[in-house]
Amino acid sequence: MNKKICIIGLGYVGLPLAHAFSKKYQVVGFDINKPRIDELSSGFDRTLELTTEEVNESIKNGMIYSTNIDDIKDSNIYIVTVPTPIDSSNRPDLTPLIKSSQTIGKVLKKDDIVIYESTVYPGVTEEVCVPELEKVSGMTFNKDFFCGYSPERINPGDKEHTVTKILKITSGSTSEIATVVDDLYKSIITAGTHKASSIKVAEAAKVIENTQRDVNIALINELALIFDTMNIDTNDVIEAAATKWNFIKLKPGLVGGHCIGVDPYYLTYKSEELGYKPNLILSARQINNGMGKYIAEKTIKLMIKAGKIIKDSNILVMGLTFKENCPDIRNTKVVDIISELKDYGANIDIYEPWIDEKDKGYYNYNFVKNPFENLKKYDSILVAVGHDKFKSLTQNEYDNIINGEKIIIDVKGIVPNPSWKL
Structure with a gap:
């Protein structure tokens, strides 16, 4: 042929x-x-x-x-x-x-x-x-x-x-x-x-390639929630556990994108249609889908503890894409964080250097150009995506745009000295 x-x-x-x-x-x-x-x-x-x-x-x-x-x-x-x-x-x-x-x-x-x-x-x-x-x-x-x-x-x-x-x-x-x-x-x-x-x-x-990964990440995310209540650094725990040769080293975080956050539902749909309820897979989805809300609530609690007024506060969210160093926004879970913060009455600015200026008009968000080059101050900063451009930022640069007590939430483990990290 x-x-x-x-x-x-x-x-x-x-x-x-x-x-x-x-x-x-x-x-x-x-x-x-x-x-x-x-x-x-x-x-x-x-x-x-x-x-x-x-x-x-x-x-x-x-x-x-x-x-x-x-x-x-x-x-x-x-x-x-x-x-x-x-x-x-x-x-x-x-x-x-x-x-x-x-x-x-x-x-x-x-x-x-x-x-x-x-x-x-x-x-x-x-x-x-x-x-x-x-x-x-x-x-x-x-x-x-x-x-x-x-x-x-x-x-x-x-x-x-x-x-x-x-x-x-x-x-x-x-x-x-x-x-x-x-x-x-x-x-x-x-x-x-x-x-x-x-x-x-x-x-x-x-369909099981990404379902397996989703379940594994859900375990790490649940452990992160448990260790957070215990005041233990999850990343330190992972580094220690990873010294065992067969430990699967994954990090907690947001699970979005076109595959991991979607594919399991194709399998669970067919499974339930045939009469079997896939409890483990659905529970993993529930845990991973709840991480955005947890991170937003953690931000609000730290702001309240610092004596900051939440309504009309200014929060900078860094990153909107579902993963680092690409413009792909499909099924990004950063939107869950933003939605939750908005429900508390906060004003949200988004710094996302990977999304084309023309495309930003499609989203109902307030995008800002490099916030580290202007004079606006924020009540808290939330680093949601691990873009390389964010990794090069210094603690001094973060401090310069914080209003009052420093509140920096680090979802990706890339901030030099965060107030809290996942």
């Missing part, structure tokens, strides 16, 4: 994948977001996953960025990398996946392969996506067209573990297609591949 690949969805996952494939294959990058396509066509990636040079390299390789379905008609491999979020009730929202499948169904041809990379619960590819492909195309699964599943493992902002350097799980709807899919990824993934025994196994493997 002379492969022409179409990547559906050009976000944090799809764009780096499209760039990697464009070095060896003819590629079309498809997205319904026209401003995104326009920016990429001009060489700019606002996710900062690719440099301008890399975006232009993909164009030079012959890659097309498009919103036009006519441009993807002659593709024979479709790779779906759209988001799989949760709704306000923590239920999986498969809308982007379903709509992508419907789009592909309109252009699907004999012997085409559709590969899904989006995180799902086991069964979604064959029980949700395939029926949409069949209905729209009028063709029969595993006779006229085939499917594969190869879960994404992109780590936003990580310039070391990039797409080709992360081992890839692959799978296919037949044993022959599984080999085709595996060979396809093997041709660009230098770290190698692992061919799963079925699509459902690959789906399950992806």
Whole structure:
């Protein structure tokens, strides 16, 4: 097969994948977001996953960025990398996946392969996506067209573990297609591949990767809450415990982002649908989701203890993205801290150097430019994200913008002398 690949969805996952494939294959990058396509066509990636040079390299390789379905008609491999979020009730929202499948169904041809990379619960590819492909195309699964599943493992902002350097799980709807899919990824993934025994196994493997991490972090977060009541430094405890060879060294903190804070709900949803309540996983989610509220309440208590009036106080929150050194704001739990502080009547300024000025207008927050370069004083400062730019700040710089008694809350363990750290 002379492969022409179409990547559906050009976000944090799809764009780096499209760039990697464009070095060896003819590629079309498809997205319904026209401003995104326009920016990429001009060489700019606002996710900062690719440099301008890399975006232009993909164009030079012959890659097309498009919103036009006519441009993807002659593709024979479709790779779906759209988001799989949760709704306000923590239920999986498969809308982007379903709509992508419907789009592909309109252009699907004999012997085409559709590969899904989006995180799902086991069964979604064959029980949700395939029926949409069949209905729209009028063709029969595993006779006229085939499917594969190869879960994404992109780590936003990580310039070391990039797409080709992360081992890839692959799978296919037949044993022959599984080999085709595996060979396809093997041709660009230098770290190698692992061919799963079925699509459902690959789906399950992806969803438990982040569920395991979520549960482990929840344990550390709960220990941090316990040690805080005991007046013991959690980080000191972790450093001591980590001297044992098999201790898993994790730090307490906010659990947000597009994976760890979301994926477990895909598994718990399906589990409960089948009649089993996953108590441990749900408890871990509850602990991790409560950390923002705990941090906000700790800030307020320290301010009250210092004799500060909470209503109309000025609090500086440093960082809004879900992790350090990237502009990704998806499912960030810093918003929980801000919401709680606002409920107490505090005025919140946000210093976030990683979010583009144009994008700040989308959020209903008061963003400030470098607060260490102006004269405004704050009643407390809360460092929520461990950006490298924040790590270089000195205690004197913090002290210069504090009003009255120093209250500095350090969520990430990067402040020289904080009032309290998680």
